[in-house]
Amino acid sequence: MSASLSPQQVADSLTVDSLIELSNAVPPCDSRRYAITGFAYPPEKPVIFVKFGGNFMKGRDAEARTQVWAYEALQKVPPSDRRGIKIPQVYRIVYSETGTFILMEYVPGQTFLNLMQNGKHILDAKEDEYLAMIERALRIFLSFPVPQDVSPGPYGGGLIRHPLFKEYCSTIEYQTVDLLEKHMNKIATWFSKDAQTLNFERDLHFVFSDMYEGNFMFTDEGDLYVIDFEQANFLPLSFMTYAMVQRHYLCQLGDRLGLPEENLEIMRRVCSLLVMSVPSLGLPIDAPNPRKNR
Known part of the structure; x- marks a missing residue:
């Protein structure tokens, strides 16, 4: 993948079929048996994070809508008041027969x-x-x-x-x-x-x-x-x-x-x-x- 592509362009380039294939390759849980519901992409040098949920996770759609609203609401706060406080930007929401995908800003760091x-x-x-x-x-x-x-x-x-x-x-x-x-x-x-x-x-x-x-x-x-x-x-x-x-x-x-x-x-x-x-x-x-x- 070209390094010159912006995160938005990378998000736009992923088809529904490719998102399903990538999510199917993710292990169901980690070493602590916690469910894994997302992956960074591309894996070698990620620029976006994809969060997904099956149709049984109907809340994923509501989560996506709410995150978009919260991101926009935060941008309306005066910069001096919100300095250092951020919400990942959502680049794209994808709906499929298997569930919802939220393609968002990749954030390197430590929780x-x-x-x-x-x-x-x-x-x-x-x-x-x-x-x-x-x-x-x-x-x-x-x-x-x-x-x-x-x-x-x-x-x-x-x-x-x-x-x-x-x-x-x-x-x-x-x-x-x-x-x-x-x-x-x-x-x-x-x-x-x-x-x-x-x-x-x-x-x-x-x-x-x-x-x-x-x-x-x-x-x-x-x-x-x-x-x-x-x-x-x-x-x-x-x-x-x-x-x-x-x-x-x-x-x-x-x-x-x-x-x-x-x-x-x-x-x-x-x-x-x-x-x-x-x-x-x-x-x-x-x-x-x-x-x-x-």
Whole structure:
């Protein structure tokens, strides 16, 4: 492949058949048995990264749409405010019978997870700086102006992918915060009509809820790239609070963000019920709760 081709030209040159062939050559999982869902291309000197998911991964399409929106929203932030904070540019989204491919900017660097595991000498010297950059990225995301007609969920609609839900994914789409709250409160009062209920904020924010340390990439130039938007949605701010109490090292940053905590314990209870129950718990939303009067 010619070295003179731009990343956009490389992305445009790949056919659907070639993307399927390349993705089929990727091992299903790594040495730790974690699923591999992407590859760098070309392998000898990569300029793009291709993330893929089969039709069972319907969220990949929503992820692509959301990453494109987030990238464009970040470009509208004054350069001085977003200095050093970046999102990989999406060059192309390809749909096939087997799934969706997101062809994006290739980012050389080390994730925070890599630094924790193999770069302790670097992390010891720069951890405070790296944590401050991640905190700043999360603050910028929360400050993005939200489109007026957006519903709770990813950009363009879809299921909500967030730690609150069973297997990190809602069962249905919600057109309004009212419907989302009504469903969650139906679950909260499943065993007792007197149980405390949620009162979600009506304003939506761009909530990046996956604090996995591998989602934050630092380059040699000192920039931070946020690289995974599968669990990014427009949601009430309490959902950011809940994201920051998961079992990730970076969740310590939640204390710095000044997030609301009024709904936290009720959300914990709702999550526990969702995890232990069938996905259809509380559905349809307007149907009577069979246990509410017990």
